Amino acid sequence: MYQRIRGGQELPWAWKKTGDNGPLTVFPRAGITPNAFYSRADKALKFFFFTPSNATAPVFTCRSLDIVAHECGHAVLDGLQPGWLAGSGNSPQTGGLHESFGDLTALFLACSQLDQVEAAIALTKGNLHNRNFLAAMAEQFGSALGFPQGLRNADNDLKLSQVSNEVHAISQVFTGGIYDVLADIFTFERQQQAATKDPARVLLEVASKLCKLLVDAIVASPPTGATYADVVNRMLVISNGQNDPPIYRTFIRSRFAFREVVVSPTPLNALLEGRLNFEDESFVEGGKDVLKMDAVKHRSDGAPQDRSTCCGTMQRPEYTLAKSETLLAGGSLSPVDLMGADSSTIPKASN
Amino acid sequence: MQIRIRRRGGFAGLDETIADVDTAALSEDDARRAGEVVEKLRAEQRAPPVGADHVRYEIAIAGGAGPHTNLTVVDEARANDPAMSALIDLIALVGPARKR
Numbered sequence: 001m002y003q004r005i006r007g008g009q010e011l012p013w014a015w016k017k018t019g020d021n022g023p024l025t026v027f028p029r030a031g032i033t034p035n036a037f038y039s040r041a042d043k044a045l046k047f048f049f050f051t052p053s054n055a056t057a058p059v060f061t062c063r064s065l066d067i068v069a070h071e072c073g074h075a076v077l078d079g080l081q082p083g084w085l086a087g088s089g090n091s092p093q094t095g096g097l098h099e100s101f102g103d104l105t106a107l108f109l110a111c112s113q114l115d116q117v118e119a120a121i122a123l124t125k126g127n128l129h130n131r132n133f134l135a136a137m138a139e140q141f142g143s144a145l146g147f148p149q150g151l152r153n154a155d156n157d158l159k160l161s162q163v164s165n166e167v168h169a170i171s172q173v174f175t176g177g178i179y180d181v182l183a184d185i186f187t188f189e190r191q192q193q194a195a196t197k198d199p200a201r202v203l204l205e206v207a208s209k210l211c212k213l214l215v216d217a218i219v220a221s222p223p224t225g226a227t228y229a230d231v232v233n234r235m236l237v238i239s240n241g242q243n244d245p246p247i248y249r250t251f252i253r254s255r256f257a258f259r260e261v262v263v264s265p266t267p268l269n270a271l272l273e274g275r276l277n278f279e280d281e282s283f284v285e286g287g288k289d290v291l292k293m294d295a296v297k298h299r300s301d302g303a304p305q306d307r308s309t310c311c312g313t314m315q316r317p318e319y320t321l322a323k324s325e326t327l328l329a330g331g332s333l334s335p336v337d338l339m340g341a342d343s344s345t346i347p348k349a350s351n
Numbered sequence: 352m353q354i355r356i357r358r359r360g361g362f363a364g365l366d367e368t369i370a371d372v373d374t375a376a377l378s379e380d381d382a383r384r385a386g387e388v389v390e391k392l393r394a395e396q397r398a399p400p401v402g403a404d405h406v407r408y409e410i411a412i413a414g415g416a417g418p419h420t421n422l423t424v425v426d427e428a429r430a431n432d433p434a435m436s437a438l439i440d441l442i443a444l445v446g447p448a449r450k451r
Contacts, residue, residue, distance in 0.1 A: 030428050035361040037404035039427060046428050067362060074403040086401045098403055138362070145363055168364035 001105075001112055002076055005212040014040050014078040014085075024075055028062035034144070036061040038074035040085070045071045052144035059144050066106040066138045066150075073105030074098060080219055087224030092165035092303060094226050097218070099171035103137050104178055104214065107154055110134050111182075111207030118200040126190065126199055128183035129155055135179060154179035160228075160260040160296065165303055174228050177255045182210050184251035184271070188278050213238060228261040229295030236291045245281035246289050253290060262293035352386065352415030354445050356438075361406040372445040374415070381444050386415065388441045392422050395434040399425055408438055 003011050013024055022043055030046035038045055047062035061067045077098055078085050084094050110116045111134060124130040133139070136150030145151065152168070156176040163169045186206045190199050197205075217234035218226075236249050254271040257264045266286030270276040277283055295301075356370040374382040389412055399407075410422040424434045 027428075033361075033406065033426070033428075034363065035404065035406050035426075037362065037402055037406075037428075039400055039402040039405070041400050041402070042427070048428070061362070070362065071404065078401075078403075085403065102403070141363065151363055166364060166366075 001109055001211075002215060005208055006215065011076055012079050013043065013075060014082045015043055016079070017082065026062075029060070034059070034061075034141070036067050036071050038071045038078070040078060045075060047071070050144075055144070059140055061141065064138055064141060065109065066103075067141060069106035069109045070102035070137070073102040076105070077101045077218070080215075081221070081223060081226070083224040084226060089225040091225055091227060091301060092167065092170050093174075093228050094224070095167035096170035096174055097226060097228065097231065099167045100174040100178070101218070103152060103154060103171065103175050104211075106137060107134060107175075107179065107182075108207055108211040111203060111211075114200060114204055117203045117207070121200050121203060128179075128186060131155075155183075158259070160298055173259050173261065174231075177228075177232075177259050177261065178210070178214060180255040181248075181251045182207060184255070185210060185248060188245075188247055188251075188281070191278055192281070213242075213244075227295055227301075228256070229293065232256045232262055233292050236293070240289065240291055247276075247278075247281050247283045249289055249291075250276070250283055250285055253293065254285070257293070260296045260298075263296055264293060265290065352382075352389075353411075353413040354385065354389070354441070355411045356442065356445070357409045357411075359407055359409060360404065362404045365406070370442060370446045374445070377444070385441060385444045388437050388444065389415075389422075391437040392424065392434065392441065393420065395424075395437060396422060397434070399423065400427055410438070410441070 003009065013022075015022060020043075025042070025044045027044060027046045029049060031048050032050055033048045034050040036045070036047045045068075047060070047067070049058045049060040049062075051058045084090060084098055110120075116134070120128070120132050120134045124132045128134070131149075132155075135153050135155035136142075137153060138151040139149075142149070142151035152172055152175070154175045156172055156179075158172050158176055160170070160173050163173055186203050189206050190202050193202050213235055214231070216238050217231045220234045220238070221230045232252060235252055239248050239252070250268075251271065253262070253264060254268040256262045257268045258272060264286070266288075268285050270283075270285050276285075352374045354370065354372050354374065355368060357366065357368050359366045374385050377385065389410075392410060406426045408424045408426070410424070412420045412422065424438045426435060429435075
């Protein structure tokens, strides 16, 4: 899919940079556990299976398009931006971008198949904010763990101040922002092209275009320590450069300002208050088509990346159970430091 | 010696404590073996793998003769992984299925 949207340009795996032309190996039944992961060292995607406690039939993660796409997304992104997994100075948002890219890969892959978007249009009556399977991530897996709406859901309203620094948690903010932009552009283009195209065709094309915009922005982002604002700002610049309608950038600015990713010099309320004219392709709130926005400052900015519930990349002592202040100060650890601290409270992305 | 084992991560972003035990509550033999396994885990600490969505086990050790430590074992689904073998031994000794 990514190769197609980039005009057939090769997407090398991360190890190709070291001269290794080996393939990515997929293990559909790597073992018994409720998981799937990407390993650069093994050059592999490993999918596991398990039987939920309340079921008799096993759940095979390799049978989930969402999970396969998510893990493959990690491998693709690791090839495009290897420093985001293995570089220094990566923030929680860098890890969040990785996880979000995985979930968005599943979303865009579903949106690249006409039968899937036709079904989604029929189900939602053209409103992508109605409950649908495109936004829900890994429904069977999530159900086995007690999440009937999917393990995660792209159609969410989460802001940075409402999530922890754990990479999957913080990823939902970026995923949700992109999903909102997809729904906005679709609403706009559906009206613009109503006389010439079926809504499903419009969604197919809009998703492909947004996917390419996202990938191009990711490629243009810093090689390490990338933040959500880095990617959003590059999306604005690239969108402008390819002469997208200005309203596209209004959607991007509004959605990521709402999510506390970027700060707007002027209030961006028209979209959220339902005052935006979806028929006006040149609509720019505040009168200026801003292409660079400041990132919202968060206490999490200097925090270590919490990949503790993900891969092992940033698993140093400072990310474990002890108080981060104690570790950073180089002091000795007491039993309370080690056993009393609740690690989930260490690096909160709260204001 | 206090031993707490948390299982975290994976595709689902799990976070669960699977053992939290004071070895004083174990039999003398099991407590000694737990100490030996902890030393084995300490020796097996290695750089974490580059990748995404691995399940990792965080073992916090407090008290006892050795230094207070946080150990990490990442499940890379490899056969004959000595760190995972030691972890399984430790869970058998201090986990919920241990002998009472």
